[in-house]
Amino acid sequence: MKHLIIGAASAALMLISNQGMATDIEAGKKKAAEVCAACHGPDGNSPAPAFPILAGQHASYLAKTLNEYKSGVRQDPVMAGMAAALSKEDIENVAAYFATQKGLQTKY
Secondary structure, three states, X not given: OHHHHHHHHHHHHHHHXXXXXXXXXXXXXXXXXXXXXHHHOOOOOOOOOOOOOOOOOOHHHHHHXXXXXXXXXXXXXHHHHHHHOOOHHHHHHHHHHHHHOOOOOOOO
């Protein structure tokens, strides 16, 4: 019973936190092609082990990570530059796009 209550409360919080945040997956796909694809692949399945696979990750995790690069909480000069060019809406859209992609098994 305890797990059911915790699960219901978590779901309610997720719904509340996502209200007003309409994402545009097509806009995210377009922005990802412009900013992310060279390193992370067009669908988020990185072609090289040096770059993380983004496909299939939770949108909230991806958005949080991009916002942390943008704010300087996470330190990486390349990612900071990439994230700096993204608006809040771009970040939400890109995160939503990659979250909808199927992650492939890594070959490395």
